[in-house]
Amino acid sequence: MDNLDDDKIKFLEQKANLIRQTIIEALIEAKSGHTAGPLGMADIFTLLFFHVLRHDPQNPLWEDRDRLVLSNGHICPVLYATMAYAGYVSVDEFKQTLRKFGTKFQGHPHREFFPALENSSGPLGSGLSQTVGMALADRMDSGRSSQRFFFCLMSDGEMNAGNTWEGAMLAGKEKLHNIIAVADRNNIQIDGFTEDIMPLEPLADKWRAWNWHVIEANGHDFEDMNNAIHEAKAVFEKPSMIIAHTIPGKGVAEFERKFEWHGKPPNKEEGERALKELRSLGGKIKGGYHQD
Amino acid sequence: MLNSEAKLNPKVFDLDVEQVPIRKGFGEGLLAAGEIDERVVGLCADLTESTQMHLFKNRFPNRFVEIGVAEQNLATVASGMAAMGKIPFITSYATFSPGRNWEQIRTTICFNDRPVKIAGSHAGISVGPDGGTHQAVEDIALTRVIPNMVVISPCDAIEAKKATLAMAKTKEPTYIRLAREKTPVITTEATPFEIGKAQIFYNCDGKPEVGIIATGALVHKALVAARQLENEGVKVKVLNLATIKPIDTETIISIARESGAIVSVEEHQVNGGMGSAVAEVLVKNCPVPQEFIGVQDKFGQSGLPAELLKHYGMEVEDIVKAVKEVIRRK
Numbered sequence: 001m002d003n004l005d006d007d008k009i010k011f012l013e014q015k016a017n018l019i020r021q022t023i024i025e026a027l028i029e030a031k032s033g034h035t036a037g038p039l040g041m042a043d044i045f046t047l048l049f050f051h052v053l054r055h056d057p058q059n060p061l062w063e064d065r066d067r068l069v070l071s072n073g074h075i076c077p078v079l080y081a082t083m084a085y086a087g088y089v090s091v092d093e094f095k096q097t098l099r100k101f102g103t104k105f106q107g108h109p110h111r112e113f114f115p116a117l118e119n120s121s122g123p124l125g126s127g128l129s130q131t132v133g134m135a136l137a138d139r140m141d142s143g144r145s146s147q148r149f150f151f152c153l154m155s156d157g158e159m160n161a162g163n164t165w166e167g168a169m170l171a172g173k174e175k176l177h178n179i180i181a182v183a184d185r186n187n188i189q190i191d192g193f194t195e196d197i198m199p200l201e202p203l204a205d206k207w208r209a210w211n212w213h214v215i216e217a218n219g220h221d222f223e224d225m226n227n228a229i230h231e232a233k234a235v236f237e238k239p240s241m242i243i244a245h246t247i248p249g250k251g252v253a254e255f256e257r258k259f260e261w262h263g264k265p266p267n268k269e270e271g272e273r274a275l276k277e278l279r280s281l282g283g284k285i286k287g288g289y290h291q292d
Numbered sequence: 293m294l295n296s297e298a299k300l301n302p303k304v305f306d307l308d309v310e311q312v313p314i315r316k317g318f319g320e321g322l323l324a325a326g327e328i329d330e331r332v333v334g335l336c337a338d339l340t341e342s343t344q345m346h347l348f349k350n351r352f353p354n355r356f357v358e359i360g361v362a363e364q365n366l367a368t369v370a371s372g373m374a375a376m377g378k379i380p381f382i383t384s385y386a387t388f389s390p391g392r393n394w395e396q397i398r399t400t401i402c403f404n405d406r407p408v409k410i411a412g413s414h415a416g417i418s419v420g421p422d423g424g425t426h427q428a429v430e431d432i433a434l435t436r437v438i439p440n441m442v443v444i445s446p447c448d449a450i451e452a453k454k455a456t457l458a459m460a461k462t463k464e465p466t467y468i469r470l471a472r473e474k475t476p477v478i479t480t481e482a483t484p485f486e487i488g489k490a491q492i493f494y495n496c497d498g499k500p501e502v503g504i505i506a507t508g509a510l511v512h513k514a515l516v517a518a519r520q521l522e523n524e525g526v527k528v529k530v531l532n533l534a535t536i537k538p539i540d541t542e543t544i545i546s547i548a549r550e551s552g553a554i555v556s557v558e559e560h561q562v563n564g565g566m567g568s569a570v571a572e573v574l575v576k577n578c579p580v581p582q583e584f585i586g587v588q589d590k591f592g593q594s595g596l597p598a599e600l601l602k603h604y605g606m607e608v609e610d611i612v613k614a615v616k617e618v619i620r621r622k
Contacts, residue, residue, distance in 0.1 A: 069372075111404055118375065120404045126368045126396055133372020133380075136357060140333070141376070163396065166365035 004226050008051065012222050015085060016046040020251045021278050022081045022095060027265035030099040033107065036248035036261040037075035037155065040186050043220045044244055045082040048151065051222075052229055057087035060116035066148055067134050069118050071127020072155035072184070073108040074263070079117075080105045088116050125161025128152050128181060132167045135176040135239075144177075149233065152181040157189030160198045165210070171239040172211030179239040180232045181212075184219070186248040188259035207241040219244035252277055293522070294515075295495045298532075299482040304512070305519060311474035314509060315413045317449030318470050319344025321456025322381055322411075326352050332460055333373060335359055335382045337366045343383035343413045343470075363389045367396040367408070374406035379460055386412025386428030390435050390467060401465045402440045409459050410435075413470040415445075416508065416559030417587065417604055418597035420473065427592035433564030435467040436537045442466040442487065443537040445558075445566065447511035448478045451534060454485040462487065471559075473597050475509040478532075490540035492547075494518040494530035502615045503547035504530045506557035507566045510585075510606060514557045517611035528615060536566050544570055545577045553618040554582040557611055559601075562586040581621040583614035 004012070023038045048068065049055070055065045070079050077098060084091040089104060097103035104114040108122030119130055131152035138146050158164055171179055185203070187194050194200055204214045213235045217228040225244065232240035248262070249255030252274040255266075266274055294300050303309050326332045326348050333355045334348045340358070349356040357373075359366045363384055370380035382389060390397050390410055401408045415428045436443045442464045446452040452470065459466040484491070494504075494515055506514035511532050518530045531547055533540070548554055554574065556567030562584040571582055587604050601607050 067375075119371075120399065123395055123399050126364070126400050129365050129368030130372035130375065130400055132365075133369035133374075134376050135372075136369065137333070137373040137376035137378045140355065140378075163364040163368060166360075166362040167368065169362070170359065170365060170369065 002051070004051070004223055009222050012046050012050060015050055016042045017251070017278055017281070019046060019078065019081045019085060021275055022084070022091060023077045024266060024271050024274050024278070026077055026081065026095045026098040028268055028271035029095060031265060032099055033077060033265045034074045034263050035255055035265055036188065036258070037072065037184065037186070038078035039252060039255060040219070040246040040248045040250045041075055041078050041153070041184055042251065043222065044182060044225060044246070045078050047222050047225055049082045049086045051226065053151070060088060064148065066151060067118050067131070068151045068153065069127045069131045069134070070109060070121055070153050072124060072153070072158055073121030076105070076109045079109065083116065124155070124158035125163035127154055128164055129167035129170070131179055131181070132171045132176060135171070135179050136174060138178070139176070146178060148178060150179045152179065154181060154183050156183055156185050156187065156194050156200055159183070159200055168207065168210040168212065175237045176239045177236050180229060180242065181239065182242045182244050184246055185243045186246045188248050188262055190259070190262050192259055204243060211238060213238040213240045214243065215240065216243045216245065219246035220250060253282070293495055295492045298484070298491055298493050299480055300493060301477050301480055304476060304478050304515060309476045311476055312449040313472060313474050314446055314449050314452045315344045315470040315472060317446065317452030318411055318456050318468065319347045321453035323347040323351055324453070325457050325460035326355065329379065329460060331377060331379045333357070333378045333380050335366055335370050335380055337361055337363050337384040337389065339384055339413070343411060345383045363393040364396050367393040368400050370408045371400035371404055371406045374408050379407055379409065381409045381411060383411040383413060385414040385426060386431040386469065387414070387426060390431055391428065394434055398438050402438045405440055406465065407463050408465050410465070410467045411470060412467065414472045415469045416471050417592040417600045418471060418473050418509065418559060420597045420600065421594050423594040424592040429559070429561050429587045429592060431467070431469060432536055432558070432560050432566055436569060437564070440465055441537065442535070444487065444535050445469040445507040446534055447508060447532050448475060450477060450479045450481065450483070451485060455487070455534065458485065458487050469508060471509045476512045478512055478515070485534070488535045488538050488540060490531050490533045490535070490543040492529055493532045494528070496522065496527040496529060498527065500527045500529040500551040501619055502526070502528045502553045502555060503551040504528055504555045504557060504611065504615065505533050505544065505547070505570050506530060507533045507536065508559055510557045510559050513606070513608050514611055517608045517615070520608065520612060521615055526615065526619070533566060533570070536569055539569050539573060541573050541577070544573050548574050548578045548580050552580050553622050554580055555585060555611065555614045555618055556582060557585040557606070559606060560586050562588060581618050583618045585611055585614055
């Protein structure tokens with residue numbers, strides 16, 4: 001995997017910004033959906049689809065592709081938007097039809113409507129185990145030198161669910177080194193801050209105790225995340241967990257760090273303000289929204 | 293008389309009829325399916341011998357995954373393996389799978405449309421001494437309500453083996469219901485089996501007065517009841533409804549039209565079970581009186597299988613009584 005040079009980082013920053021704008025536009029049009037998680041994960045999805053994953057948007061079911069399982073299905077707007085920019089589907093179609101009748105872009109991912117998805121999801125806590133099943137099947141077929149990697153993108157909130165830890169235990173037991181889980185450590189869930197609802201800390205120690213290799217990274221720093229993935233790929237005999245520290249609602253000051261934005265969309269005015277902020281790069285560009 | 297076309301075990305009414313647990317037929321079927329298709333893999337939640345998956349495990353250790361006591365993981369790991377082209381069979385007791393992991397089965401297997409095959413052992417109250425926690429009498433209802441799911445409830449070990457081989461060849465998520473105890477062998481190798489096809493096992497001369505529709509191990513009780521009724525001059529037919537979903541609408545309507553009255557027989561809650569599935573067909577197409585033999589909205593308890601079947605009203609005499617009652621209601 002390539003290191004990131006300055007040009008590539010700039011490219012990723014611009015792509016992530018576009019993806020954030022598109023998510024906001026789609027949410028305004030849909031009038032329902034989740035805001036904080038998708039914005040918070042936009043940088044990580046951009047890095048994965050535009051730098052890390054071995055995949056072919058023209059041939060989504062290519063056998064040798066890396067698999068990306070989205071466990072916390074409610075942040076699907078960021079998956080849909082990133083896949084659209086990567087060339088799987090039309091960006092306009094996503095913006096216009098998210099959550100509408102007959103759409104590929106169901107409120108939570110539904111493979112029947114969008115076969116390029118690896119899995120349907122929404123009910124929390126089940127994605128890691130599906131990833132473990134995929135990696136186990138791959139090992140049966142390709143042995144331990146398999147070239148495929150199995151990414152599971154998950155939330156911190158869903159670590160409340162026992163199913164998550166059942167999957168973690170099995171992956172540790174089977175030493176599935178080509179699993180790279182990325183946890184969106186944004187510290188919020190629907191009812192409030194994670195440490196108030198059901199404390200997860202010491203989180204890294206928990207995963208280490210299940211025999212995982214744990215890396216903590218800044219989920220908004222492309223270089224840091226890329227290095228973490230590098231390290232995860234280099235580890236043998238253990239699955240890797242990247243605890244990606246992110247800011248929920250990242251990119252729009254009004255939404256950042258507020259659990260209230262977990263499960264609601266911006267209305268037209270809030271959305272327009274957010275778009276101005278993103279388009280002006282937070283006021284850095286002349287004529288931008290931000291005055292400070 | 294026994295339907296000759298079904299080629300049933302001629303010793304089915306003998307006191308010394310061979311008795312084999314239905315789950316054993318599953319274990320043999322899975323082993324055979326594994327020989328035929330290398331995509332078949334086995335996953336178990338710490339009940340490998342009990343669910344008869346040990347036959348497969350011993351033969352194909354590299355295609356077996358021990359999940360431990362984690363039924364939600366059992367279902368979701370299997371979904372992931374199916375996504376990579378495997379045909380996973382998962383086994384546990386039916387109270388735990390599809391009981392404890394129902395939502396994972398719904399979302400990651402059925403909604404996701406992955407060909408995972410779920411075997412629930414220790415179904416019915418005749419599990420016996422283990423008591424009510426381990427007696428699954430809700431599993432048919434739990435599985436048949438999920439879209440994309442196929443539900444099979446074989447009547448004996450031979451049918452279980454055929455069903456297991458058949459379900460290994462299909463793309464649909466499938467549930468197979470297995471019983472723990474030894475029960476009489478009703479069918480033979482020559483008995484036809486096809487997913488979705490119900491079969492007349494007991495016939496009568498001319499028009500039947502009642503159609504008995506039975507599933508699982510209680511098919512044997514239904515046959516014994518039918519013979520007793522025939523001796524008393526009451527004409528009945530017995531239909532073995534091995535596939536509960538997709539249900540054999542045509543055969544069910546035909547037996548209801550002929551007889552004008554139905555008794556359903558299952559070792560399951562009458563709420564939402566096989567009898568309910570039959571009633572859904574009949575109310576729409578051919579409404580006739582129906583009596584429901586099964587567990588009447590109660591939990592099970594410890595006891596010998598025979599004691600429990602008597603206590604909960606699923607013995608031969610209960611079927612005979614229900615037949616007479618449904619005739620009265622005609």
